[in-house]
Amino acid sequence: MKIAVCVKQVPDTWAEKKLRADDSTLDRESADGVMNELDEYAVEEALRIVEAGEGEVTIVTMGPERASETVRKALSMGADAGVHLVDDALHGSDALATSEALAKVLSGRGFDLILFGSESTDARMSVVPAMVAERLGVAQLTFAQKVTVSGGAITIERATDYGYDTVEAATPAVVSVVEKINEPRYPSFKGIMAAKKKPVETISVADAGIDQSVIGASAAWSAVVDFAVRLPKAAGTVVTDEGDGGVKIAEFLSAQKFI
Amino acid sequence: MKLSELPEYDDLRSGVRQICDQFPGQYWRDLEPDTYPQEFVTELTAAGYLAALIPEEYGGGGASLTEAAIILEEIAASGGNPAACHAQMYVMGTVLRHGSAAQKQEFLPKIAAGELRLQAFGVTEPEAGSETTAIRTKAERVPDGWRINGQKIWTSRAMYSDLMLLLARTTAVEQCAKPSDGLSTFLIDMRQATGITINPIKTMMNHNTTEVFFDDVIVPDDALVGVEGKGFKQILDGMNAERILIASECLGDGRFLLERSVNYAKERVVFGKPIGANQGVQFPLARAYAQLRAADFVRLEAARKYDAHLPCGEEANMAKYLASEASWAAANAAIDTHGGFGFAAEYDIERKFRETRLYQVAPINNNLILAFLGQHALGLPKSY
Numbered sequence: 001m002k003i004a005v006c007v008k009q010v011p012d013t014w015a016e017k018k019l020r021a022d023d024s025t026l027d028r029e030s031a032d033g034v035m036n037e038l039d040e041y042a043v044e045e046a047l048r049i050v051e052a053g054e055g056e057v058t059i060v061t062m063g064p065e066r067a068s069e070t071v072r073k074a075l076s077m078g079a080d081a082g083v084h085l086v087d088d089a090l091h092g093s094d095a096l097a098t099s100e101a102l103a104k105v106l107s108g109r110g111f112d113l114i115l116f117g118s119e120s121t122d123a124r125m126s127v128v129p130a131m132v133a134e135r136l137g138v139a140q141l142t143f144a145q146k147v148t149v150s151g152g153a154i155t156i157e158r159a160t161d162y163g164y165d166t167v168e169a170a171t172p173a174v175v176s177v178v179e180k181i182n183e184p185r186y187p188s189f190k191g192i193m194a195a196k197k198k199p200v201e202t203i204s205v206a207d208a209g210i211d212q213s214v215i216g217a218s219a220a221w222s223a224v225v226d227f228a229v230r231l232p233k234a235a236g237t238v239v240t241d242e243g244d245g246g247v248k249i250a251e252f253l254s255a256q257k258f259i
Numbered sequence: 260m261k262l263s264e265l266p267e268y269d270d271l272r273s274g275v276r277q278i279c280d281q282f283p284g285q286y287w288r289d290l291e292p293d294t295y296p297q298e299f300v301t302e303l304t305a306a307g308y309l310a311a312l313i314p315e316e317y318g319g320g321g322a323s324l325t326e327a328a329i330i331l332e333e334i335a336a337s338g339g340n341p342a343a344c345h346a347q348m349y350v351m352g353t354v355l356r357h358g359s360a361a362q363k364q365e366f367l368p369k370i371a372a373g374e375l376r377l378q379a380f381g382v383t384e385p386e387a388g389s390e391t392t393a394i395r396t397k398a399e400r401v402p403d404g405w406r407i408n409g410q411k412i413w414t415s416r417a418m419y420s421d422l423m424l425l426l427a428r429t430t431a432v433e434q435c436a437k438p439s440d441g442l443s444t445f446l447i448d449m450r451q452a453t454g455i456t457i458n459p460i461k462t463m464m465n466h467n468t469t470e471v472f473f474d475d476v477i478v479p480d481d482a483l484v485g486v487e488g489k490g491f492k493q494i495l496d497g498m499n500a501e502r503i504l505i506a507s508e509c510l511g512d513g514r515f516l517l518e519r520s521v522n523y524a525k526e527r528v529v530f531g532k533p534i535g536a537n538q539g540v541q542f543p544l545a546r547a548y549a550q551l552r553a554a555d556f557v558r559l560e561a562a563r564k565y566d567a568h569l570p571c572g573e574e575a576n577m578a579k580y581l582a583s584e585a586s587w588a589a590a591n592a593a594i595d596t597h598g599g600f601g602f603a604a605e606y607d608i609e610r611k612f613r614e615t616r617l618y619q620v621a622p623i624n625n626n627l628i629l630a631f632l633g634q635h636a637l638g639l640p641k642s643y
Contacts, residue, residue, distance in 0.1 A: 072270055187274045189307035189320045189330075195270065 001055035001149065001171075003046045004111040005079065006102055006132070007039040009063050009070040010122040017122070023217060024224035025092050026122065028064060035070045038117025040077075040184040042177050046115050047078045047185075049149055056080040058111070062090060062101055068200065075195035076187035082200035089205050092217025095123070099131030101215055104208045107136055111172060113154065118143050118176040129176035139169030145180040260336070260518035262510060262555040268329045275330050278302050279337035284607040287339060291610070293459065295419050295467050296343045303334075304373035309347040312500075314355070317367035324500055325562040328507035335511025336518075338607055340614055342466055345504060346416060350380045350424050352497040353444055357485030362446065366422070378420035379449075381411040381471060382494065389627050391426070392438035392491065396473060398427040398445060405429075405445065405483070407454075407476040413621070415468040417457045423447045423471075426490050435488075444490040445482045452476050464613040498623075499565060499575040505618055506558045506575075509582035512615040513551040516586070516593040519608060520544055524596050534596070543592035550585035557581055573636050580628040583618035590615050 011017050015031035035043075046057045057079040059071050064086060071082035085105050093101065106114060114136075116129040126142075133140035141147075144156035145164060154173050157164040159180060187195070205212060213219060239248045253259045282299045290296055303309050311327050313319020320326075327348055334341040351370055354362055354377075369375040387393040396409025407427055417423060423446075430441030449455055454476040457469050485493045521544060524535030534540045558581075561574035590612040594601035601608045619625050633639040 069269070073273070076270060076274060186277050186302075186306050187270075188305075189271075189274070189311050189322070191307075192270050192274045193320065193322070193326075 001049065001053060001112045002110055003049060003055060003057045003113045003115060004060050004106055004109070005039070005042045005046045005057060005074065005115045006060045006106075006128075007043065007070055007074055007117075008036045008061065008120050009033040009067040010036045010120055013037065013121050019224075019227055023092065024227055025217070028066070033066055033069060035073050036117055036120045036122075038119060038121075038177065038179060039070075039074075040117075041179055041181050042115040042117045043074045043077055043079060044182045044184040045147055045177055046113075048182065049113070049147070053149065055112075058083060058109075060102065060105055061085070062093075062098060062105070064091075068202075071200055072195050073187065075198045075200070076191040077185055078191055079198075081198060084200055084202045085205070085208060086202060087205040089212055089216050092220060093215050094220040094222060095125050095127050095131060096221060097215040097219055099128050099135055101205070101208065101210050102128070103132050103135035104210045105203070106132065113149070113171060114138075114174045116174065116176040118178050126176075129174050133174035136172075136174070139173040140176075141167050141169055141173055142176045144175050144177045147175060147177070147181070260514045260521070262514065262552055263559060265329075265559075268326070271326060271329050272333050274306075275308065275333040276337055278306060278308075279334055279339050282337075282339055284338050287465075287610065288604055288607065291465055291604070293461065293465055293467065295416075296340070297419070299339065300344045300347075300419075301373075303344060304347075307371075309344055310371035310373070312348050313351060313367055313371045317363065318371035319367070323562075323566045324503060325559070325566055327500075328503055328558065328562050331504050332507040332511040332514075335508045336514040337511075338515055338611070340465065341508050341511070342614070342617075343416070344378065345508065346378045346380055347376065349497060349500050349504060350377050352500055353424055353493055354446060354484055356496065357444070357493045358446070359481070362481065362484065366446065370422075375422060376420045377422040377424065377446075378416035379414055379423040379471075381414045381417075381423050381425040383413045384410060385412050385470075389624055392432070392442065394426060394428060394442070396425070396427045398429050398443060398478075401477065404477055404479045407445070407447075407473045407478060409473050411471045411473075413460075413468050414457075414471045415466055417449070417469045417471055418459065419467060421448065421450050423449055424484070424494075426494060429487055429490075439491040441488050442490040443487050444484040444493050445478060446484050447476070447478055447482055452478060464610070464617065466617070499561070499571050501622055502575040502579040503558060503561050503565060503571075505622060506554065506561070506578035506582035509579075509586040509615060509618050510551060510555055510558060512611055513547065513554075513582070513586040513589040516589040516608065516611055516615075517544060517547055517551065519606070520589075520593045520596040523600075540596055543588070543595060547585060547589040547592045550581070550588050554578065554581035554585045573632065576623075576628045576631055579618070579623070580625050583615075583625060586615040587619060 011031035012034050018027040018030040020027045059074040059079045059082040061067050061071050062085040068084050119126040130140050141156045143159045145159040146157040148155045152171050155168040158167045159178050308330050311320035311322035315321035331341040370377050384394050398405040398407045425445045425447050429443040435441040454474040456472040460468050525533050527534045558578040561571050561578045564571035593608050597608050600606050630642045634641050
């Protein structure tokens with residue numbers, strides 16, 4: 001089975017993120033880049049599927065040059081090869097443009113299964129997997145907490161608020177995963193050493209046959225007009241309960257228009 | 260906090276960090292005073308880091324010494340204590356270089372797989388510290404093997420090891436041309452041997468060190484590693500690797516202490532400004548940084564020479580000397596910067612302060628390094 005895993009480099013979840021003053025996009029220099037956490041689960045699931053049967057896992061990413069660190073990390077976990085779409089023209093792309101670019105990179109490569117983390121920790125929209133599936137014209141199986149591969153069929157448990165739905169589709173298909181699905185492995189020492197020798201194909205927008213007019217900030221369907229730095233937290237109000245604590249809380253909530 | 264920019268090792272550093280992140284300061288504090296970090300060692304072993312120096316043909320990582328040095332540095336820089344497991348990395352070197360094909364085939368794959376632990380290295384004795392050739396533990400020929408009697412001290416991790424590499428006298432010193440003759444190395448399977456008693460020694464840091472008694476311990480013929488009588492030379496040529504790796508741990512300690520101190524000095528406001536604005540706080544940190552950078556350059560050069568199979572005794576010794584002095588400078592600056600909080604266990608400064616102090620004394624005393632440099636690098640008369 002030929003599996004692609006789409007991964008994204010995001011700013012470290014715990015870092016204080018900044019926006020750039022010039023074009024209001026994320027200042028990627030302001031924080032360390034890490035692999036989006038949910039994408040690690042997608043990589044792990046792909047490796048488990050291949051280890052239980054056979055096949056190969058290709059890591060696909062779109063992002064600036066340093067996003068290659070994330071590709072290498074996935075290779076050190078055990079993936080076989082990488083494709084890195086890197087081009088200044090992609091800067092400022094929204095979800096629609098991202099899905100268009102990824103679909104162009106993915107199509108024609110014969111993938112049976114395309115895995116995603118169900119959302120990224122920076123944008124948190126959860127829409128790219130579905131958009132990519134739509135653009136490729138293949139089934140979308142999203143929010144998987146369990147994936148079973150049997151012949152040409154993919155069955156997932158789709159996590160819902162009330163439990164899960166069992167959803168099935170024929171390959172090729174797009175699957176996005178949630179963190180309940182597995183426990184991602186650490187890269188081993190041998191994995192890290194082996195990753196240095198694995199092939200990573202670096203391609204541009206032109207190489208991938210992507211129409212320049214549908215990507216980048218100028219093609220985005222929304223624009224950041226203005227932003228402000230979050231105000232520092234003000235000191236809270238401390239009320240000493242002298243038998244009237246309940247009243248004072250009610251007064252506070254009322255003043256803040258909560259009640 | 261970084262020292263030299265070495266982008267080719269960034270993946271390795273982040274791989275080690277990913278494991279270390281699961282074992283934060285609280286984990287190491289809870290182990291105090293003397294609990295062995297078994298969970299941490301198990302994880303590192305499973306991910307293949309402790310087998311890094313074992314060649315790939317025996318199932319190891321086939322790493323360069325530079326890579327092994329980066330691994331230990333990063334553990335220390337994360338706040339962890341690599342002393343719990345560093346010997347697993349390099350003690351096997353003597354078996355690798357001098358062991359028989361059968362010994363290598365028998366032990367190295369199991370060590371690489373984490374099935375066998377070779378964490379203990381029995382050399383030092385109560386009456387023989389730096390003067391290794393004065394050891395009294397002796398091994399005598401008996402039918403089908405050797406009988407060992409004697410005592411070792413400061414044998415770290417003996418309680419958490421299956422095997423011990425032991426240095427013992429096999430020919431009385433009076434019958435030898437020089438004191439370094441007549442010593443032999445043995446690989447002892449402590450799970451099978453009888454007559455071994457191990458007593459833990461309480462120390463000021465969590466180091467799991469012990470004293471070990473050998474009372475008529477019988478080991479088979481094939482426990483002898485390499486050539487009878489050549490044991491001293493056989494362990495000596497592993498020493499350069501050990502020096503470089505210990506230097507790397509010091510550099511990691513220094514990075515940890517300095518990073519914590521710099522952050523604290525920026526945030527802690529006294530008399531209306533961050534304390535880091537005061538030269539009395541800033542300069543010791545800057546001095547420690549310069550010392551760490553310098554030690555790092557020498558460490559990398561030592562490792563480069565080692566990996567290129569060039570003589571590196573001088574650089575390896577200087578690396579260990581400079582790095583242990585630099586981490587100690589960082590430790591003192593860290594205590595001064597943190598003030599009272601430097602002594603509070605919760606800040607991990609006092610723990611690192613205790614842990615890094617060891618390396619001016621062990622595995623070789625810094626004075627002995629100076630004596631080595633004076634005599635061999637400068638051609639001065641022997642001073643001891």
